[in-house]
Amino acid sequence: xxxxxxxxxxxxxxxxxxxxxxxxxxxxxxxxxxxxxxxxxxxxxxxxxxxxxxxxxxxxxxxxxxxxxxxxxxxxxxxxxxxxxxxxxxxxxxxxxxxxxxxxxxxxxxxxxxxxxxxxxxxxxxxxxxxxxxxxxxxxxxxxxxxxxxxxxxxxxxxxxxxxxxxxxxxxxxxxxxxxxxxxxxxxxxxxxxxxxxxxxxxxxxxxxxxxxxxxxxxxxxxxxxxxxxxxxxxxxxxxxxxxxxxxxxxxxxxxxxxxxxxxxxxxxxxxxxxxxxxxxxxxxxxxxxxxxxxxxxxxxxxxxxxxxxxxxxxxxxxxxxxxxxxxxxxxxxxxxxxxxxxxxxxxxxxxxxxxxxxxxxxxxxxxxxxxxxxxxxxxxxxxxxxxxxxxxxxxxxxxxxxxxxxxxxxxxxxxxxxxxxxxxxxxxxxxxxxxxxxxxxxxxxxxxxxxxxxxxxxxx
Numbered sequence: 001x002x003x004x005x006x007x008x009x010x011x012x013x014x015x016x017x018x019x020x021x022x023x024x025x026x027x028x029x030x031x032x033x034x035x036x037x038x039x040x041x042x043x044x045x046x047x048x049x050x051x052x053x054x055x056x057x058x059x060x061x062x063x064x065x066x067x068x069x070x071x072x073x074x075x076x077x078x079x080x081x082x083x084x085x086x087x088x089x090x091x092x093x094x095x096x097x098x099x100x101x102x103x104x105x106x107x108x109x110x111x112x113x114x115x116x117x118x119x120x121x122x123x124x125x126x127x128x129x130x131x132x133x134x135x136x137x138x139x140x141x142x143x144x145x146x147x148x149x150x151x152x153x154x155x156x157x158x159x160x161x162x163x164x165x166x167x168x169x170x171x172x173x174x175x176x177x178x179x180x181x182x183x184x185x186x187x188x189x190x191x192x193x194x195x196x197x198x199x200x201x202x203x204x205x206x207x208x209x210x211x212x213x214x215x216x217x218x219x220x221x222x223x224x225x226x227x228x229x230x231x232x233x234x235x236x237x238x239x240x241x242x243x244x245x246x247x248x249x250x251x252x253x254x255x256x257x258x259x260x261x262x263x264x265x266x267x268x269x270x271x272x273x274x275x276x277x278x279x280x281x282x283x284x285x286x287x288x289x290x291x292x293x294x295x296x297x298x299x300x301x302x303x304x305x306x307x308x309x310x311x312x313x314x315x316x317x318x319x320x321x322x323x324x325x326x327x328x329x330x331x332x333x334x335x336x337x338x339x340x341x342x343x344x345x346x347x348x349x350x351x352x353x354x355x356x357x358x359x360x361x362x363x364x365x366x367x368x369x370x371x372x373x374x375x376x377x378x379x380x381x382x383x384x385x386x387x388x389x390x391x392x393x394x395x396x397x398x399x400x401x402x403x404x405x406x407x408x409x410x411x412x413x414x415x416x417x418x419x420x421x422x423x424x425x426x427x428x429x430x431x432x433x434x435x436x437x438x439x440x441x442x443x444x445x446x447x448x449x450x451x452x453x454x455x456x457x458x459x460x461x
Contacts, residue, residue, distance in 0.1 A: 105158040108137075108182035109165065112151045112258065113174035114144070121173055122150060128172035132165065133157055140190060142261035149261050150174075153186055178258050180217070194267065201275055204283050205343035208275045209366045210401040212253060212268060219255040220368045223344065226250070236265045243269055245344070246276040280304070282343050285454040291384050295353065299393070302350040302361065304341045309358045310350075311337065318379050324414050325376040327436070346371070347397060349390055351381075362390035364397055364406075371398045373408045373441075375417070387420045395424055396450040399443040407440040425449055 115121040126136065135155040142149035156165060166177050188196075197211040209221045226232070226248030235242045241253040241260050251272065253260070286300035302310075314322065314333055322330045340363050341348055351360035360377040373394050375387050398406045410417045412435050421428060421439050426446040431438045443450075 106135075106155045107158050108184075108186065109154040109156055109162075110152070110180045110182045110186060111154055111165065111169065112149060112176075112178045113169050114147050114149050114176045115174055117144075117146070117148050122148075125150070125169055125172045125174055128168045129154065132160055132168055134160070134165070137187070138189065140263075142263040144261065153182060198271065198274060201271055202278055203281070204347075205275065205280050206282075206345075206347045206366075207401075208271065208344070209251075210403075211271055212251075213369070214402050215267060215271070216253070216255060216260075216264060218257070218369065219253055221366065222252045222254075222368075224250045224252065234265075234269055236260055236262065241265055241268060243272045245272060246279065249344075280343060287454060289351070289386075289389065291381075291386075297354075297359070297386075298352045299389070300350055300352065302341055302348040302358075303343075304338070306350055306358065307337050307341055309356070310341065310361060313358045313361070313376075313378055316378055316380070317376070321376070321379055321382075324411060324417075325374065327409065327411070340365075347394075349393060351377075351386055351390070360386045360390060362394055364394045366403075369403070370405045370407060371401075371403045373398075373406050375408075375420070382416070387416065388423050391420055391424060392451055393453040395426070395441060395443060395446075396453045399446065399450060400453070404444055405440050405442055407438055410437050410439070411435060412437045 113125065115125060129136065129152075134157075136152055137155055138153040140151040142151065154165075162179050166179060169177050194215070197215055200207040201211045209223075212221055213219060223245070230248075232242065232244040232248070232250045234244060238259045239254060239256050241264075243251045243253070245251050253268065282301050282303050284301070286298050289297040289299055291297055311334055314337075319330050322333045326333045326336060339345060340361075346363060346365040348364070349362040350358050352358055359381040360375070362376075363372070363374045365372045365374070373391060375390050377386050395406055408417060408421060412432055414437070418437070418439065421441065424441060426449060427442040429440040429442070431440070
């Protein structure tokens with residue numbers, strides 16, 4: 001089908017004189033080689049015939065030649081049997097599974113295994129999966145110095161247990177086997193997935209930790225500041241990957257349940273290098289708000305340049321408001337802003353009046369596979385719904401980033417924040433220790449109940 005399609009798109013043209021001359025030369029060379037081979041074969045046959053007929057040891061030579069030819073054929077058959085170069089023939093079980101057709105109910109699995117770097121090793125694993133009526137949807141290969149890591153996306157019968165799948169691959173020669181349930185999001189092919197993550201990273205500095213997490217699955221992402229006199233270098237050691245970031249810091253990725261491969265290391269380094277080339281960037285997104293008093297407000301992403309306006313808002317806030325937000329000495333509140341407004345640590349939303357004053361700040365700070373929510377509303381603007389609106393937007397941003405849970409840390413008597421979290425209408429957990437309250441919101445399945453944080457933004461799903 002592809003050949004006919006190609007022919008239809010590219011109709012044949014009349015060959016040029018040079019092309020006809022080249023074709024004639026190729027035919028003459030081919031005919032000359034064939035003629036020389038014929039003469040050589042005739043001369044060799046005539047020489048052997050003369051030796052056999054007229055020589056003293058003619059019959060012995062003929063018998064020895066027959067024995068040598070027979071021994072060569074036997075050795076070739078033995079060698080081909082011991083060292084096959086093609087896929088193994090289908091077993092009766094595999095043929096029966098193929099005739100049975102696909103199972104009625106299926107589920108998706110991700111499977112990774114290491115196989116020997118020998119012809120037919122991958123085919124043996126595929127044949128073992130076929131016996132279990134498992135379909136291979138996609139396959140990635142990660143070359144290693146010794147062996148190859150093969151990563152499959154599989155569609156298996158629903159009644160096939162994880163242990164049965166692992167055992168079949170182990171018996172087929174696989175080792176270091178890892179399996180994990182997959183879903184429809186894993187059906188996107190790898191190049192498309194990586195390009196989408198690169199687009200999100202190019203649009204927003206805060207997306208880099210999220211992109212790394214979505215690229216490699218469950219892992220811990222830590223950011224370390226630069227130490228004086230230290231120049232960090234990229235490194236890969238099994239379950240741990242370290243990559244320097246602009247400004248001299250270091251990103252550390254750890255995945256205890258699955259070691260990283262050199263291919264994954266190259267992908268992560270490419271994303272971090274892209275982030276470094278583009279420099280700090282925050283998308284210009286905004287939304288209009290109307291307060292109950294009729295004031296026009298704008299919600300937008302905050303940038304490091306907002307530090308002066310944020311400091312001015314701090315000075316208008318009461319001591320109690322700052323203490324509830326920062327859980328510590330009020331005098332230290334100002335020095336937190338440089339970290340909070342840095343897009344490499346998360347996303348910050350600012351509520352701005354028509355006069356350019358900031359009246360509220362909300363922070364979404366990445367914390368391994370979760371994220372922390374924090375909201376500060378100036379006293380004069382409290383109890384107008386700003387806190388609830390900002391929490392909903394932050395929860396929606398976290399759900400969009402693939403974060404399963406978000407949490408807020410506050411004092412046990414902060415009824416305003418407790419009530420705002422409850423108005424999110426998503427499952428909450430409460431944990432109190434020494435007067436500190438941690439409220440955890442579970443975002444699984446809650447995306448439909450959360451509003452879109454912004455109008456459509458390129459590069460986002």
